[in-house]
Each structure stands twice: as structure tokens, then as C-alpha cells.
Amino acid sequence: MVKVQRIIVPDTRERCWVLFDAEHQPLIAPNQYLWYLHHLGRSPNTVRAYAHHLQAFSKFLYEENRDWTTLSLTELAKFVTWLRRVSSANSKSRSDTTINTILAAVSSFYEYQDRLGVETDISRSRRFGAKSSYKPFLHHLSRNRPLGRAVMQVRAIRRLPRVFSTQEVQALLNACARRRDRLLVSLLYESGMRVGQMLGLRHADIRSYDGEIDIIPRANSNGALAKSRSPYTVHVSKELMELYADYLVHEYQEATHDYVFVNWWGGRIGAPMTYSTVIDLFRKLGSRTGLHATPHMFRHTHATDLLRAGWDPAYVQRRLGHAQIQTTVNIYAHLSSGDLGKMFAHYQKERAR
Numbered sequence: 001m002v003k004v005q006r007i008i009v010p011d012t013r014e015r016c017w018v019l020f021d022a023e024h025q026p027l028i029a030p031n032q033y034l035w036y037l038h039h040l041g042r043s044p045n046t047v048r049a050y051a052h053h054l055q056a057f058s059k060f061l062y063e064e065n066r067d068w069t070t071l072s073l074t075e076l077a078k079f080v081t082w083l084r085r086v087s088s089a090n091s092k093s094r095s096d097t098t099i100n101t102i103l104a105a106v107s108s109f110y111e112y113q114d115r116l117g118v119e120t121d122i123s124r125s126r127r128f129g130a131k132s133s134y135k136p137f138l139h140h141l142s143r144n145r146p147l148g149r150a151v152m153q154v155r156a157i158r159r160l161p162r163v164f165s166t167q168e169v170q171a172l173l174n175a176c177a178r179r180r181d182r183l184l185v186s187l188l189y190e191s192g193m194r195v196g197q198m199l200g201l202r203h204a205d206i207r208s209y210d211g212e213i214d215i216i217p218r219a220n221s222n223g224a225l226a227k228s229r230s231p232y233t234v235h236v237s238k239e240l241m242e243l244y245a246d247y248l249v250h251e252y253q254e255a256t257h258d259y260v261f262v263n264w265w266g267g268r269i270g271a272p273m274t275y276s277t278v279i280d281l282f283r284k285l286g287s288r289t290g291l292h293a294t295p296h297m298f299r300h301t302h303a304t305d306l307l308r309a310g311w312d313p314a315y316v317q318r319r320l321g322h323a324q325i326q327t328t329v330n331i332y333a334h335l336s337s338g339d340l341g342k343m344f345a346h347y348q349k350e351r352a353r
Contacts, residue, residue, distance in 0.1 A: 192302035
């Protein structure tokens with residue numbers, strides 16, 4: 001069957017992922033697309049995710065004995081049923097959101113092939129689909145271009161991001177055995193940073209006297225990725241800067257690099273912390289507190305807290321480093337029924353004045 005293989009790109013030491021069939025032969029068209037993503041500078045994690053999505057699609061084509069160039073939209077719809085059936089057989093049900101993510105990857109693959117001039121039944125149906133007398137504004141400029149949306153989607157239930165209560169955050173902080181770990185958790189909670197941004201922090205990025213931390217996209221030896229393409233600054237509290245100073249005085253040792261978060265008690269001593277080290281830390285915190293916790297949940301919590309405090313979404317967008325405000329609105333602007341109840345109670349008080 002189709003397998004995903006990680007490779008190291010010669011000379012650059014960067015990671016990329018490719019697909020091989022049962023005879024260990026590379027799948028040319030999907031791999032061409034994955035290399036395209038790699039050369040565009042997409043995150044290795046993004047390329048890996050797309051590789052696994054195209055792996056599922058390739059398995060479906062193999063079982064159905066079909067070629068991707070002659071697959072129709074109707075036959076592509078069977079892929080959704082296949083995804084649900086396979087996940088059910090493996091006792092790991094895929095959510096509708098996950099299925100839509102896979103479909104978006106397949107759609108992007110067809111979009112790429114269409115731009116190369118490869119004729120497929122899918123690309124023809126997208127460009128010359130259902131006819132309508134309606135012509136959008138500037139239709140004459142875009143009528144020959146492929147559509148910038150997924151081939152198909154399933155209706156998914158939008159779920160609110162899981163966030164921590166103040167008591168849960170305190171429990172996780174109390175479970176930290178090291179000053180470094182307490183600083184790490186506090187920084188995630190107070191800044192809304194992505195874990196890759198935190199792992200890539202250098203001491204030169206921190207201005208403790210101003211309470212400012214610069215988020216700078218750069219190549220990191222520990223594989224950490226900032227994701228955001230432009231640098232930006234987040235402001236943090238005096239208490240967090242005091243915790244940082246406490247870490248430097250009591251735990252930080254001499255190192256050959258400028259990374260803030262370093263392995264001092266396990267793994268490669270003196271090496272910058274990696275994603276796997278942080279995952280192990282959160283597993284330990286979870287076992288000590290009984291809470292399911294991931295680094296990204298602190299980002300959700302921080303953004304939700306800001307919105308509850310009355311921050312304009314535009315400010316939240318800048319603080320989180322989102323390129324588009326719509327990303328911030330789509331993810332975080334759907335507060336809970338409890339939040340709505342509080343806002344309505346406030347509205348009633350204001351109206352009664």
C-alpha cells in the first residue's frame with residue numbers, strides 16, 4: 001500500500017515527505033505537488049499533513065482501481081464515504097472537520113495540476129460546472145481561472161476551542177517541578193504564542209525592562225517554526241519577566257547558543273528544547289493534574305480571555321500574529337453561552353438606566 005516517507009533534503013538538511021507505492025516506487029504526481037509546497041517554503045508540518053492526506057486519497061484510488069485524472073466529482077464523493085468507513089473499521093472515527101481538511105488538500109492538489117495544464121475530469125467540472133445567467137463583477141478577468149475553493153465539503157459542526165479556567169491554569173503551574181517549566185507554561189498562557197515561536201526564542205528577543213518579546217521568523221536548529229512570516233512584538237507582565245530572571249539566576253547554565261528554553265535535566269544536555277520535549281512535559285503535567293493539556297490550548301485560552309475582556313478582534317489578531325483578521329474571528333469570536341448570558345445581563349443593566 002501507499003506509504004509516507006520522510007527524507008532529508010541534500011545540502012539543506014531540511015525535512016520533506018514523499019509517497020511510495022507497495023513496490024517502493026515514488027508516486028510522481030503527488031510527490032511533484034509535495035515538492036512544490038516544500039520549495040514554496042511551506043512548513044514541514046504542513047507538507048507532512050498534506051502527504052498523509054494524499055496518502056489516504058491514493059489508497060482510495062488503489063482500492064477503487066481508478067486514476068486521479070479520470071475521477072469524476074460523483075466518484076470523488078465516494079471518497080468521503082470511504083474515509084468514514086476506513087476510520088470506523090480502525091475504531092478511530094474522523095470528524096467532519098478532519099474530512100474537510102483532507103478534501104481541501106485533494107482540492108489543492110487538483111488546483112496545482114490544473115495550473116500546470118493537466119486536464120482532468122475534476123478540473124473541467126470546476127471550470128465549466130453548473131451554468132448560471134449570473135456573472136459576478138470582473139467576471140471577464142477570472143472566468144478562465146480555476147476556482148479558489150475546495151472541490152467539495154461536508155457539513156461540519158463548528159466546535160468551540162477547548163480553553164482552561166483560571167483554576168486549571170493554576171493547577172498546571174503548581175504541577176511544574178522546574179522554574180524553566182513554570183516559565184514555559186506562563187509564557188504560553190500570557191502571550192498566546194505558538195509553541196514553535198516559544199522554542200525559537202533567543203535571549204536577545206526579550207527586553208525585560210520594557211516587558212516586550214520579539215517574535216522573529218528564523219531557521220532554528222531544534223526544528224522550531226514560528227509559522228508567522230513577519231516579525232511582531234508581544235507585551236507581557238512584569239511578573240513574567242521576574243520569572244524569566246529567576247530562571248536565569250537559578251537554573252540557566254552556560255550554553256553554546258542563545259536559546260531561552262534548554263534541556264538541563266534530560267535528553268541532550270545543553271541542547272535547545274524540541275517539540276517532543278515539550279510534549280513529554282505536558283504528558284507529565286497531565287498525569288499530575290488529571291487535565292488534558294496541550295500547548296496550543298493556552299493560545300486558545302489567551303485569545304478567548306482577551307475577547308471576554310472586551311478587546312477588539314483587530315488587536316487580538318495582531319497579538320496572535322494572524323495574517324488575516326478573519327482567521328481570528330472564525331476561530332475565537334464564537335464565545336460560549338455563558339459569555340453571551342453575561343453580555344445580555346450587562347445589556348439589561350445598561351438599558352434599565
